[in-house]
Amino acid sequence: MSDANGRFGNSADLFDSRLGPGGRAGVLLPDGPQIDPLKITLDQPDDFDGWRDAARELVMAGVPPMSVVWQVRGEDGELFGSEGAVPPPSGEPMFSVPKPFIDMAKAAICHSDPQRFALLYVLLWKLKANRRALDDRADPLVDRLEKLAKEVRRDAHKMHAFVRFREVAEEGDTRFVAFFEPDHHIARREAGFFVRRFSTMRWSILSPEVSIHWDPATDTLSEGPGASRSDAPDGDPLEETWRTYYSSIFNPARLKVKAMLKEMPKKYWHNMPETSLVAPLIAGARARELEMIERAQANLPQAEAPRPGGNIEGAWAALREEAKGCTRCDLHRCATQTVFGEGPLNPRIFFVGEQPGDQEDLAGRPFVGPAGQLFDAALEKVGIDRSTTYVTNAVKHFKFVLRGKQRIHSRPDTAEIDACRWWQEQERAIIRPPLTVALGATAARSLTGKTLTISKVRDAPLTLADGSECWVTVHPSFLLRIPEEARRREERARFVEDLERIRDRAAALA
């Protein structure tokens, strides 16, 4: 046995091929003589001390893993093997195991896998040959035992989390009683956690395998027989309050059922008072969210009457200030400045144009160039006072190509429109105009998020996401660029007609 490295260095392989699913270790030796395996009986399914004592003796006597059968008293016994005395130590020096092995073994031994004792013994045997064997985390045996230990720790963690005590009055005193059904043999192992946490409370945790009782008067932990759910009290008056908390802290706008189920699997649900609420909360979530949004819209102030304490003016000024430093797309690099919207914050009509031009870029104000002058003239013609309207652009930086010394306006692309859309939406969110007018396709895209053909949508209003009305017409600069006199006159007349309709509609909405 001294050259254990050579003989047992591969004991993981040995274990792989010899340990069947039944956990019967080494009944047959392939070449050697038939050995009646030694049967070791442990007192309890989580009997670490018993296992350690037996394993120590066995390993010192040189009994290989395949010659040991492990079982727990009272559980279905092994058919093979005999209860014999462990042979005397072979006279080899004692060896110590690394501490991580003890930690892992203490956890893994609580697993419900019937092979756990045998697997640990194989690893112990391997450690004797190579003290660093545990460091090879990719070794299948180490990996498997680590996984067992991890499952036990997870089960323990869930027990810490999901035990629910119920208060019971008991001859002048109170006791807190819980029923919990762990997957593994962890009730004894975890009793300490509850003692440390609830050291001044009288409590009992009942589980199918064992009941644990804590008496703070005498500082004693005692064990009783296993119990069933019916042995635990039915309810606790505080559970209604807890359910109130559970349903109030849930935000219906953020439903993530999968994330919840991952951490709180259904098998734990029947002992937890709050879980009966899960289904109704999920079912009602979308409706509650919509209600939240609807209520928010219903409560919106009329634009003319800012609510007391509201900060519409301040909010708008701060938004404009914020927009000055906008870098959401590359246009800010070449433009002189951000051209923000202007006008009263309770306008009759909210106009959205395309983009500042050369003159607007220099002036920092929308609609002051040639198109703006045409726009002003048209407004005057139909009797809309521009000072009662709010005018802004879909894209707030000037986009151009240089031709000689001239900066020639260039249409914004959809990415730029979509990047800039945020500002327009914020302006509208603050101002809440009852009527919005999209001047041209760029504005229509900014307001609706869709690319629209103006001729198809210009005769009837659209409904925007916030429920308000939006009319679409052409951009005044389009009217400037029509070369033929007759068609230009025709289109201008049509633009004026559109504005008249918008004027009447705005009056009706006011």
Place this chain on the structure above:
Amino acid sequence: MAQLDTREKLAILADAAKYDASCASSGTSKRNSVGGKGIGSTEGMGICHAYAPDGRCISLLKILLTNSCIFDCHYCINRKSSNVRRARFTAQEVVNLTLAFYKRNYIEGLFLSSGIIASSNYTMEQLVEVARSLREDHDFRGYIHLKTIPDADPELVRLAGLYADRISINVELPTAKGLQRLAPEKSEPQIEGAMLGMKGAIEDGRDARKKYKSAPNFAPAGQSTQMIIGADAATDADIVGKASTLYDRFSLRRVYYSAFSPIPDASAVLPLQRPPLMREHRLYQSDWLMRFYGFKSEEVVSAADDGGMLPLDIDPKLAWALKYREYFPVDVNKASREQLLRVPGLGTKAVQRILRSRRFRNFTLDDVARLTVSIAKMRPFIITSDWRPTLLTDKADLKRWIKPEKHQLELFAA
């Protein structure tokens, strides 16, 4: 108005607290109730006692002392101009509720915040009184997280740190301009000043503990903060940069990101859309890259698009890897810890295990697969003894090969 009973108040004041993202109860000193007069323990790692259908854990009793407020912050449901129903707990009620829930093992402790009533100092006094009573009158040894009021008297904030495990001060919004617009009564210098003061107090506390064992344990779980995502124009790059500065300047334990939720009775200044949950998720992932994977904030930001936004369809580490293909493939058998941490799909634990096991074996793809969740994603980025991703890393459409199915995304995308 008729008196509300505790349960009615709880419904109102828990509802008002549900927009707060932080819930953690971890990272504090270890203690228990053995030998004491009360109950409670903390064992370093926090416990999530339940999960709500929004996927968030319930670890602490998270409530407001009151949802009345003299401030008018637009993103906040409790702002002065909101029509929401108001309620107010007494300190005693909060203490009783915390103890009753704790005894039944529903919670790890208390996370107490409050609207500002009367004055900042008055409100802070009330918060401190709850914590004091729990600790001193009831010898409560569970977790306490107090949200402090930035402009309260420093002495009160110091007291809060003596009783609480964690202190938080919300930065609220990632940019000063956003704060100015949405929370006109708060200011960045004021909030950051309070954080700086708290940082100093925590450091002093640590020093004192080193010298005198009897020195009080001052906010042992440190300080954290929260910012709201999607209510102002800040890009992901802005947010990541801000978070990184906060970690550096104030030694914060955590920065929480809270996707802005539509709130009942919303202010007119706010967007009404659903919260960008996936965006929030990507920000948390980028936060992890900085805290555990050795990424610098500039590196995370370099994975963002030209508009400064992180991709929503893939995680930021994968986005970074796709952009910097010259770093790959990484040889699992030779690479340094830092290099391994850059491989998409390799977490800190897996890297740890690989490094530990590497002395004993030459890693094959199967070995790596055994130590990780999924091998599919990382294949193009690694070399093992039996695998070399020939040309795969140079494929122009690599993203299409490894990115998750699109329908998974749309469930959460805003």
